[in-house]
Structures are given as structure tokens and as C-alpha cells.
Amino acid sequence: MIKPTLVQGSFSMNRSASGQALPYMLVMMVVLIISWAMMLNVAQLLTDRMIMQNAVDNAALSAAVCKARLLNKLGQLNYLIGCALYGTEYGITNYNSYGVTGGVYGICPQVVGAADFKCFTDTQKKIGSVLDASHSGCTGMDNGSAESERIIVSIRNLVNGLIKVQDALIAQYRFEFDNPVLSANRMYKIAQRQDQINVNSKIKYIIVINPESLSLNDIVRNENGIDYCKTKSICISVPPNPITPAGIHGHAFWTADYVHERKSWLYADQESFFRNQKIIVVAGSNNDSESTKGYPVFGKWIGLSWPAISVTAAAAVYNTQGPMFTVEQKGRPSDEISPVIKAYKRAEKGGWDAHLVPVEDLGIMH
Amino acid sequence: MVEMLLIVIYLTIITFAALQLVIMVTNDLSMNEAAFALSRVAIVSKTRDVEFKIKKASLIFSLKDVYVTGLNFLLCDLSGETKRAGQEQSHGNVRVYNMDINYIQCVMFGSLLSGSRIGSAGTNNMIRSTSCSRMVKSPEEDYYDKAYPCAGKF
Numbered sequence A: 001m002i003k004p005t006l007v008q009g010s011f012s013m014n015r016s017a018s019g020q021a022l023p024y025m026l027v028m029m030v031v032l033i034i035s036w037a038m039m040l041n042v043a044q045l046l047t048d049r050m051i052m053q054n055a056v057d058n059a060a061l062s063a064a065v066c067k068a069r070l071l072n073k074l075g076q077l078n079y080l081i082g083c084a085l086y087g088t089e090y091g092i093t094n095y096n097s098y099g100v101t102g103g104v105y106g107i108c109p110q111v112v113g114a115a116d117f118k119c120f121t122d123t124q125k126k127i128g129s130v131l132d133a134s135h136s137g138c139t140g141m142d143n144g145s146a147e148s149e150r151i152i153v154s155i156r157n158l159v160n161g162l163i164k165v166q167d168a169l170i171a172q173y174r175f176e177f178d179n180p181v182l183s184a185n186r187m188y189k190i191a192q193r194q195d196q197i198n199v200n201s202k203i204k205y206i207i208v209i210n211p212e213s214l215s216l217n218d219i220v221r222n223e224n225g226i227d228y229c230k231t232k233s234i235c236i237s238v239p240p241n242p243i244t245p246a247g248i249h250g251h252a253f254w255t256a257d258y259v260h261e262r263k264s265w266l267y268a269d270q271e272s273f274f275r276n277q278k279i280i281v282v283a284g285s286n287n288d289s290e291s292t293k294g295y296p297v298f299g300k301w302i303g304l305s306w307p308a309i310s311v312t313a314a315a316a317v318y319n320t321q322g323p324m325f326t327v328e329q330k331g332r333p334s335d336e337i338s339p340v341i342k343a344y345k346r347a348e349k350g351g352w353d354a355h356l357v358p359v360e361d362l363g364i365m366h
Numbered sequence B: 001m002v003e004m005l006l007i008v009i010y011l012t013i014i015t016f017a018a019l020q021l022v023i024m025v026t027n028d029l030s031m032n033e034a035a036f037a038l039s040r041v042a043i044v045s046k047t048r049d050v051e052f053k054i055k056k057a058s059l060i061f062s063l064k065d066v067y068v069t070g071l072n073f074l075l076c077d078l079s080g081e082t083k084r085a086g087q088e089q090s091h092g093n094v095r096v097y098n099m100d101i102n103y104i105q106c107v108m109f110g111s112l113l114s115g116s117r118i119g120s121a122g123t124n125n126m127i128r129s130t131s132c133s134r135m136v137k138s139p140e141e142d143y144y145d146k147a148y149p150c151a152g153k154f
Helices: A022-087 A146-176 A180-198 A337-350 B001-042 B047-069 B110-112
Strands: A002-007 A010-015 A093-095 A097-103 A126-129 A140-142 A205-209 A219-221 A226-238 A247-260 A267-269 A279-285 A310-318 A353-357 B073-084 B095-106 B126-136
Touching: A022 A097, A022 A180, A022 A205, A022 A279, A097 A146, A146 A180, A146 A226, A146 A247, A180 A205, A180 A310, A226 A310, A279 A337, A310 B126, B001 B047, B001 B095, B001 B126, B047 B073
Parallel strands: A126 A226
Antiparallel strands: A002 A010, A093 A126, A097 A247, A140 A226, A205 A279, A219 A267, A226 A247, A279 A310, A310 A353, B073 B095, B095 B126
16 A cells, blocks of 8 residues: 655555555465366366266166066066976876877887877967877877867967066056167166266256167067867777788877967077177266256356266176077077977076176277 | 574464464365265166176275375275165175275475385375265166167167
8 A cells, every 4th residue: 555655745656565465465365266276177077977886887777687587587488388388297298299109909108108299399379188199099080189179278268378477577668668769768867866866956858879789689489380189089999800810909190170379488599599698788967967056166267168078888698598589580480399398407507697797809999 | 583583483383383283174075075076986787797887986086086186096986785685675785896096195394294214115104994885776786778579779
């Protein structure tokens, strides 16, 4: 502060020492405030990024777990369908539309269990009752028993019921995941829940997910068709005679009265099954999030805007023992039933599980 | 005049101390993030590739921080330990990765504060810090790129 004073008839400038360090202090304060602002901005940026990374990891893993659980359920139901159709222990078997067996007079190879009907095959084409095939006794004709008919009807209902359960599970899954918008919405909810649990700050972000990874287009229904049928049989016994000293005993049987069902078990398409099944979730933060309100500190003054944060995570389903389904060419599945059962039994121990996997194999982006 | 000089010196010390604190905190935050990211790299890499991938990734962090904050040395120390877990988890074994990043930060006027001569091999103006992160690896790393034993790659 300058005070003009009169000294010996002339003016001089007398300067006070107070406040001289003020400009220096102000400069230093500016430097300090800028550095604090930088620290706060970096801290908020890193916090947001960590929260988002955790949220996206959880979202990807949750989606993969959902898919793994569904595959396990579908696999178990497939096994049950296979068992129902293959179930020889219930007196049911699957066989060609006709067959012939026989032996010498008085000894029926089928009744004593010494011979197998060669006509019994491992296909779903015809599902009939083995009881019918041995029902006609030593001589005569049989049109299929009421007992075996009841068994066939119950097997048909059981298989159809299991197929419906599978379809319901798939429909439920598709309702939540099998669409880019739905799956992204689902992922967003999972991520948001995780975000809210961890921190009070609410980050707004958009989630994008690769739609193929969650689709179930590679699990296909076998529609070769099944014929549930009765077995008609005829048995002829010729006692020993000069032409045939040992006599002849023979059975012939054929299927009739079909009830055709189009659908059976599920199989995996060998072209697409688990080739592009890495569930990749990408999240990008919005600038108008609550957590970033007021950030970057002093951003408005220096024209700095809050940077968009982008995080990525990938998860996948796996089974250490096998695919649990028969892997076949789409539209041309086999009619054989036993591979369906074997595929499940082989993969049963492993079971479908889920884990995080590398986003890409470059060693940096994970 | 003398008072002003004293105040200026006093202010300078406080300001630079605060600045140093801010730089250290920012570095710690960055290194904590780096440890988090690197341990994530470790848990999604196959065991045989982990060392290589960590080195590759840490190089990027190192270069970035050299450029941004003047952090001039970074040493990543990855250790994996196998712990016993439930039998259903990968034959009872769970692999845990500890990611320790040891880094050295330059301290402004560190030589003066430590009382040694300026330029004494440059070791007195450095401070050693560590940031850690620990994550558990998936028990089945063979299936990072395929879904089941005979499947094609993702």
C-alpha cells in the first residue's frame, strides 16, 4: 500500500513489508489446487474403472452360469428321453418293422433268452413292446396286448412331457437372453446390482453383448420322427416229421397301428456348436453419471470433459468331459438312441460350468 | 525483507511437500490399478503363458507411467500358490495369484532431506512402494479357448 507523505518539502514513496509474500502464496496455492484436482480426477477415474470392470466380469460370468445351468438341465432331460425310448428294462424296445427268429421244435430261443431278436435295432424309427413279440406262445397269432399298448402310450406321454419341459426351459432362457437387447438389458441389471452393492456411487453405463454367444441356435431338436406302434406276431410250430426230423419252431412279427410323433431329443449342430460361444460383454460409461457429477474438477474452466471409460470381459461355459449332446450335422441327425445316452453319461461327471476367459489372445486385453 | 524470505521458503517447503504427496498418491492409485489389471491378466492366462503376458502387459503400464508421472522404475513380482479346496474344484486344488508391483518413485529434493550429498548415486531421493492384488484362477485353464475336450476353438 502506498502512502504519500511530506518529508522536507518533497514527496517520497514509503512501502510497507506486509503482504509481500501474498502473490507467491497465491501462485503456489494455484499449483497445489491444480495438483489436488488432478489427484481427485485420477482417483475417481480409477475407482469408476475398477467398479465397472468388476460389474462387467460379474455380468459375463452370470450369463455364462445361466447358460451352463440350462445346458445341464437340457442334457439331463435328453438322457431321460433316451432312456425312455431305449428302455428295454420296461419291456420296450425299438426295432425294425418286421423280424423273424426261430429254432427247433420245443425250444424257443426267445423264451429261454438264448437268442436275441436280430431285428431289434438302436433306432427311434419304431418304438414297440418286446412283450408283444413273445406273447403269441407256441403257435398262433397275436395282435398286440392291451398291457403293452398301455406301456407304449405311457412312454410316448413321458417323452412328449420331457420334450415340453425342454422347450419351456429354452423358451424361458430365450426370453431373457436370446436377443441382443434382452441380453444386454439383463447384463445391465446384473452389473447394476453389483455396482450398487459395492459402492454408493452410481455409474451409468451401456452394456453391449455379442448376441451369438448366448443364442441356443446350435442346440437343435431331432425331428426325424418316432413311430409308436403295436407289435403283431405269428408263431408256427411243426413237430418232428420225416422231412424235418427235429421239427421247426419260429416267430415272425411286424409293427402296426402307428402313432407318429415328430420330435425327439436335442442334438448339437457340429458346424456351430461352441465355436463362437465366448460371451463378451463391453461396457461404456456415460458422462452424466451420478458418480461423475462435478468431475473433472475444474474441467469446465479449462474445457476438459470427463473421458468415457470402456471395459471388457469375457466368460464361457465348459465341460471337461464332453459336450453332453450328440454332435451331428444340422438337419441330418442320426436315429440311434444309445449315443444320446452315452453322450450324457460321458459328460455327466464334468457337467457344464462357467469361468472367465481371455477376451482375446493378445496377452494385453483381458 | 527477511520475513518475506522466510515465509517464501516456508511456503515453498509446504507446497512442494503437498505436491509430492499428491504425486505419490496418484502413483499409488495408478499402481493399484495396474496390480488389479495385471492379476486379472494372470488369472485368465494359461499357466505357461502367465509370465510372458505379465511382462508384456507390465511394460505398457511402465511406459505409460514413465511418461505421465515420471515414475522411473517398475518391478512386477508375480507369485502363484496352490491351495487345497473342496474336492469338486479341480481335484481339490485352487490356484491363487498374488501380484505385487514394487515401484520406485522419485522424491523431490530427497537428497537434501536425507542429509547426503546431492548426486550421491541418486538413491537417496527415491522411495520404494508396493501395491498388491490377489485373484483366484479358474480351476480348468485348458478350457480357456474351447468348451469341451474335442471342441473347436472359440
